[in-house]
Every structure is written in structure tokens, then in C-alpha cells.
Amino acid sequence: MMDQGSMPPWHPDVNPSSEAKEKFQEVARAYEVLSDPATRQRYDQFGEAGVSSSAAGGGGGYGQGVDLGDIFDSFFGGGGGGGGGRGRPRGPVAGDDLRFDLEVDFSTAAFGGEEKVRIRHMEKCGACAGDGVKPGAAVRTCDSCGGGGVVMQVTRTPLGNFQTQQQCPKCGGSGQAVDEYCGPCGGQGLVQKTKQVKISVPPGVEDGNKLRVRGEGDAGPKGGPSGDLYIFLKVKEDKRFRREGPEIYSDVSVPYVDAILGASTKVAVVDGEVEIKVPPGTQPGQVMRIKGKGAPRLGNASQRGDHYVTVKVQIPGSLSEEERGLVEQLRNAGKK
Ligand SMILES: [Zn+2]
Numbered sequence: 001m002m003d004q005g006s007m008p009p010w011h012p013d014v015n016p017s018s019e020a021k022e023k024f025q026e027v028a029r030a031y032e033v034l035s036d037p038a039t040r041q042r043y044d045q046f047g048e049a050g051v052s053s054s055a056a057g058g059g060g061g062y063g064q065g066v067d068l069g070d071i072f073d074s075f076f077g078g079g080g081g082g083g084g085g086r087g088r089p090r091g092p093v094a095g096d097d098l099r100f101d102l103e104v105d106f107s108t109a110a111f112g113g114e115e116k117v118r119i120r121h122m123e124k125c126g127a128c129a130g131d132g133v134k135p136g137a138a139v140r141t142c143d144s145c146g147g148g149g150v151v152m153q154v155t156r157t158p159l160g161n162f163q164t165q166q167q168c169p170k171c172g173g174s175g176q177a178v179d180e181y182c183g184p185c186g187g188q189g190l191v192q193k194t195k196q197v198k199i200s201v202p203p204g205v206e207d208g209n210k211l212r213v214r215g216e217g218d219a220g221p222k223g224g225p226s227g228d229l230y231i232f233l234k235v236k237e238d239k240r241f242r243r244e245g246p247e248i249y250s251d252v253s254v255p256y257v258d259a260i261l262g263a264s265t266k267v268a269v270v271d272g273e274v275e276i277k278v279p280p281g282t283q284p285g286q287v288m289r290i291k292g293k294g295a296p297r298l299g300n301a302s303q304r305g306d307h308y309v310t311v312k313v314q315i316p317g318s319l320s321e322e323e324r325g326l327v328e329q330l331r332n333a334g335k336k
């Protein structure tokens with residue numbers, strides 16, 4: 001079992017050279033296998049959007065971070081006062097979650113390991129510290145909304161006049177007029193970066209498991225928290241083995257005389273080879289259990305499942321003269 005406390009800490013840039021756009025960071029600190037059925041079900045239903053914070057918080061439509069109070073206010077003209085009297089207590093919007101599909105070897109899935117992935121995500125712009133304003137540029141109060149970020153609009157209807165609030169089109173709701181926006185990010189406060197991330201794959205994962213790497217999704221706009229990175233695992237097949245959870249299944253071929261007389265034979269298991277006894281009179285299709293040679297259990301790697309091996313009895317397609325003579329003797333002996 002991985003001990004959360006002993007995980008390697010977040011490493012800042014290993015290569016801090018100026019040209020190194022690609023950062024290399026350990027994110028082993030923050031993965032978890034999504035085993036929560038509710039979360040998984042949402043993934044299965046909606047894919048990435050199903051668990052993304054923007055889907056949960058209302059990404060489109062009324063806009064991010066709008067709460068019911070805002071909507072009521074806009075319908076009924078609440079708050080009011082105009083001219084920035086009402087603050088806009090919006091929490092910062094979280095960045096998007098990202099999905100990355102990662103194919104891992106059969107043995108990596110069983111025993112865990114480290115994988116390096118290259119991801120592209122949005123990071124806070126270093127030039128403007130995320131506010132989108134060119135350093136040193138003047139920031140004034142928006143003259144269109146007076147800094148409130150909203151403008152009032154009166155709509156005449158047969159039922160009367162409705163006063164509604166709208167996000168200020170001039171400042172986009174920020175309440176600020178900026179003389180010059182940040183160049184590198186175009187005023188967005190976010191820049192796209194390619195990054196190499198080291199993923200610790202825990203022992204016992206299976207095809208379809210997802211790992212969550214917290215905080216490695218897109219950074220949130222205006223200093224909002226980053227989304228998470230979800231690693232979708234695809235486990236490569238190994239022709240020799242079949243796996244069901246911690247249990248491994250395989251076949252072994254045994255010469256017919258060994259099946260009849262008994263013998264020992266080598267069986268490949270996930271981490272090497274073991275020798276097993278084939279007892280005299282072993283039947284075709286007989287299954288033998290090799291205890292503790294399966295895959296580690298997810299979340300409890302010190303416990304391993306079992307390996308089940310099915311005996312295939314090899315019957316030769318042709319016999320030498322000598323063999324034929326002996327088998328005929330055997331047949332005659334059986335008739336007596
Ligand atoms: Zn910037």
C-alpha cells in the first residue's frame with residue numbers, strides 16, 4: 001500500500017533554464033484511483049464533462065460562478081442601487097478538468113510503476129500573475145458600469161416594465177477598464193503550457209481505472225483553483241495471461257505421459273516462473289491453483305491473489321516406431 005505521507009513532494013522545476021517551457025514535476029503526491037461508484041458512474045455517463053467542476057458549477061448558460069441569488073436579483077431587480085453599490089461576491093471559477101488516456105503494460109498494472117506523460121494545460125500567466133493586465137498599465141474603473149460590472153436594462157412588456165441587470169459588455173463584468181492587457185496571455189491571465197508529468201501507477205489497477213491528479217488540470221481564470229487531471233488507464237494485453245482483479249489465469253501444456261505418470265513443470269506467472277507438481281492422473285482441463293502468485297490487490301498491495309493454471313494435455317500427432325510399440329503394449333496391458 002502506498003503511504004500518502006511518504007510520497008515524493010511536489011518538485012518544482014528540475015530544469016529551471018529560461019528556455020525550458022516544459023516543466024517536469026512529480027505529481028505522485030496527489031493521485032487516487034477513482035473507486036467511488038458515483039463518480040465513476042458520472043464519468044461513464046457524461047465522460048469528462050460529467051465530473052468537471054464547470055459542469056457541476058454551471059459552466060454555460062448563466063455563466064460560471066453565478067449563484068441563485070444573482071439570478072433572482074437579475075429578474076427582480078434586487079440589490080440595485082446601481083453604481084457599484086453591490087459588490088460581486090463571486091468565488092473564483094475553477095479551471096477545467098483534463099483527461100489523458102494512458103496505456104500501461106500488463107505487469108505495470110499489476111505491480112505499479114512510474115509513467116511519464118506529456119500534457120498540455122493552461123497555467124497562470126507568469127507575466128501578469130494571472131490578472132491579464134500588462135505590468136505597470138493603468139487600471140481604472142469602468143465608466144460604463146461604474147465599477148459594478150453590471151448594467152441595468154429596462155424591458156417593456158405587456159405586464160409592465162422589467163428591470164434587468166446584465167453583465168457589463170464593456171468590461172465583461174470585471175468593473176475595470178484596463179489601459180493595456182498583458183501581451184503573453186492576451187489579457188486572459190492564462191497561458192497554455194506543455195508539461196511532462198510523472199504518474200505513479202499504484203499496484204493492482206485494471207483496465208478502465210482512472211487516476212486523479214489533483215490540480216494538474218487547467219488553471220482557473222482570475223486566480224481560480226486548477227482543475228484536476230484524470231488519467232484513464234488502458235492495460236495492454238499479455239498473451240500469456242488473463243486477469244480478473246487480483247486473480248490471474250493461464251494455461252500450461254503437459255506431455256500426455258507426464259499427465260499420466262505425474263511430473264513437475266514450469267509455469268510462467270506475472271513476476272517470473274514457478275515450478276508446480278503435476279500429480280499422476282492429471283486430467284485435461286484440470287485447474288491448479290498457485291497460491292499468492294496473482295496480482296497485488298488494489299489498495300492493499302501486500303496481499304496478492306492466486307494464479308490459476310489450466311492443464312492442456314499434449315497428445316502427439318505422430319509417434320516413432322519405438323513409441324508406437326510401447327503405447328500398443330500399454331493398450332494390450334490395459335485389456336488384460
Ligand atoms: Zn498575462
Ligand SMILES: [Zn+2]
Binds near residue numbers: 143144147171
Ligand atoms: Zn463595466
